[in-house]
Amino acid sequence: MLERMATDRPFTTAVFDLGGVVLSWEPERAYGQVLLAEQVPAFMTKINFFEWNRRHDGGLQFDLGEQELVERFPDDADAVRAYRTHFVHTLTGMVKGTGAVMAELQQANFRLLGLTNWSAETFPVARDRFGLLQRFEDILVSGEIGLAKPDPAIFELIIHRYGLQPDACVFIDDSPPNVRSAETVGFTGIRFTDAAQLRSRLVELGLLEERRPIGEPIFHLTERQLWQAALEQGTYPWSGRGLSYLTQGYMHCSFSSQLSAVVESSYADLPGEDLVVLELDPDRAELPVVVEALDAGEPYPHLYAELPIDQVTAAHSWPI
Numbered sequence: 305m306l307e308r309m310a311t312d313r314p315f316t317t318a319v320f321d322l323g324g325v326v327l328s329w330e331p332e333r334a335y336g337q338v339l340l341a342e343q344v345p346a347f348m349t350k351i352n353f354f355e356w357n358r359r360h361d362g363g364l365q366f367d368l369g370e371q372e373l374v375e376r377f378p379d380d381a382d383a384v385r386a387y388r389t390h391f392v393h394t395l396t397g398m399v400k401g402t403g404a405v406m407a408e409l410q411q412a413n414f415r416l417l418g419l420t421n422w423s424a425e426t427f428p429v430a431r432d433r434f435g436l437l438q439r440f441e442d443i444l445v446s447g448e449i450g451l452a453k454p455d456p457a458i459f460e461l462i463i464h465r466y467g468l469q470p471d472a473c474v475f476i477d478d479s480p481p482n483v484r485s486a487e488t489v490g491f492t493g494i495r496f497t498d499a500a501q502l503r504s505r506l507v508e509l510g511l512l513e514e515r516r517p518i519g520e521p522i523f524h525l526t527e528r529q530l531w532q533a534a535l536e537q538g539t540y541p542w543s544g545r546g547l548s549y550l551t552q553g554y555m556h557c558s559f560s561s562q563l564s565a566v567v568e569s570s571y572a573d574l575p576g577e578d579l580v581v582l583e584l585d586p587d588r589a590e591l592p593v594v595v596e597a598l599d600a601g602e603p604y605p606h607l608y609a610e611l612p613i614d615q616v617t618a619a620h621s622w623p624i
Contacts, residue, residue, distance in 0.1 A: 315492075315511055317468055318409050321453075321477035322420040322443070325496045326406075327434060328397045331357070334390040338382050347383055357387075361421040363450040391426045395433060397610070401499025403436050403553050404592035404608035408503075408512055410439060411596060418443030419462055419475070421452045436553030442466070453477070454485035463489065474509065476502060499592065517587045518595070521617070522557040522605045524582045525566050531580045531619065540611040545570045554606040557584070557593070560624075562604065567622065579622040582611070589615040 323329040331353065335344045348354075351373055360369055366388045373384040387394075406416055418440045422430070424447035431437055444462050446452040451461060463470055470490030477483050483493035494505050506512045526542060534540035543552035558566050563581065571579055586593040586605070589612065597603040 314472060315414070315474060315509065316472040317415040317417060317466075317474070318406075318506075318511070319417045319419050319462065319473055319475045319486075319491070320402075320406070320440070321475075321479070321482065321496070322418055322422065322430070322437075324399070324478040325476055326399055326402050326418075326436065327395060327430060328399055329394055330396050331387065331394050333393040333396065334387045335383060337390040337393060338386045347380070351377065351380075351384065353387075357423075358421070358452065360423040360425070361446045362452045363424070363447050366423065366425055388426065392429055392433070395430055397550070398434065398436055398553070398608075399499065400609045401592040402502070402608075403439070404594050405499055405503050405506065405512075406436070406439050407554075407594040407596055407606070407608065409506075411594070412512065414511065415466075416440050417462065417466060419453070419458070420444070421446045423447040433550055434553065435551045439553065453479070453482040456485050456489055459486050459489045459491065474506070474511065518593055518605065519587070520559065522584050522586055522593065522607075523560060523563055524555060524557050524584070524607075524611065525563060525571065525622070526580060526582065527571075527574070528578055528580045531582065534611070534613060538613065540613060542611075549610055554594075554608045555611055557605040557607055559605065562602070563622075563624070576622045581620040581622055581624055582616045583618040583620065584615060585617055591615070 320326055332344050332348065335347060339347060356369060356373065360366060370384055370388070374381045377384065410416060416439055418437070420443060422445050424445060427445050427447065437443065444465070446458065449461065451458040462468065473491045474494055475483065475486035475491040476494045476496050478496040480495055483495050487493045492509065494502060496502055503512060507514055530542060541549055543549045543554060544556040549555055584591065592608040593605050594608065595603050595605050
């Protein structure tokens with residue numbers, strides 16, 4: 305477990321933006337379901353998509369927002385409605401490594417809150433899809449309250465709603481105007497570029513320690529047919545048996561001494577020849593791995609990224 309470092313400023317809380325920090329968002333993909341790829345940028349410019357979407361983040365209902373655009377562009381009605389209809393396609397995954405930073409902060413007993421500019425109508429799609437969001441104590445959604453970043457009022461609201469001391473909070477966002485606004489109410493702002501940069505800044509501020517090497521290989525147990533499919537398709541979407549990476553928020557791994565227990569608890573009904581043990585070197589590959597004991601159980605290594613197939617150093621038959 306991580307110990308909180310001494311600091312001149314006793315931070316207690318980390319407030320995270322979601323889109324571009326925790327979750328990847330590509331709105332073009334929704335329009336790509338009804339338009340040719342080369343038509344999408346021009347259409348988004350035509351409707352002034354980001355301003356239109358900002359209004360929904362602030363509480364405008366999609367029925368009204370879509371009606372306004374359809375009245376202006378009646379020949380584009382299907383394309384106008386595509387964003388909401390195909391919204392699930394805009395959520396392309398989790399930002400690599402951010403979940404590991406969240407897990408480390410949680411281990412060090414910091415409060416985790418989310419503050420997102422997001423429509424109240426589409427946010428449930430993300431909440432249902434991404435298990436990582438359950439790590440947050442709560443998430444304040446702009447569309448549910450009629451306020452949006454960078455309005456300082458939304459920061460004042462989160463301060464009062466959750467009893468925060470602004471000078472004890474860090475605020476993490478990929479938008480410079482949002483970061484600057486948070487700083488006006490007393491938060492310490494961090495402009496997010498990637499998880500490694502975020503973690504380095506948190507170390508500088510004293511919230512986290514330098515990451516210590518894992519010091520030994522880690523292993524992921526899976527079914528041979530799933531591993532073969534991953535090799536053919538170039539992606540491995542699983543966390544554990546019957547559990548997806550997206551719904552869990554991380555990929556289950558084990559140390560060598562834990563493998564037998566994992567087989568017994570999760571794969572006892574399968575013959576050994578149906579199993580494969582994937583080996584990873586987390587230190588050599590600089591993988592975002594956190595050793596943590598969830599639900600008061602035994603500490604296991606968790607990989608907060610999709611399995612990097614090209615970083616698998618060996619695929620062993622079971623038993624090893």
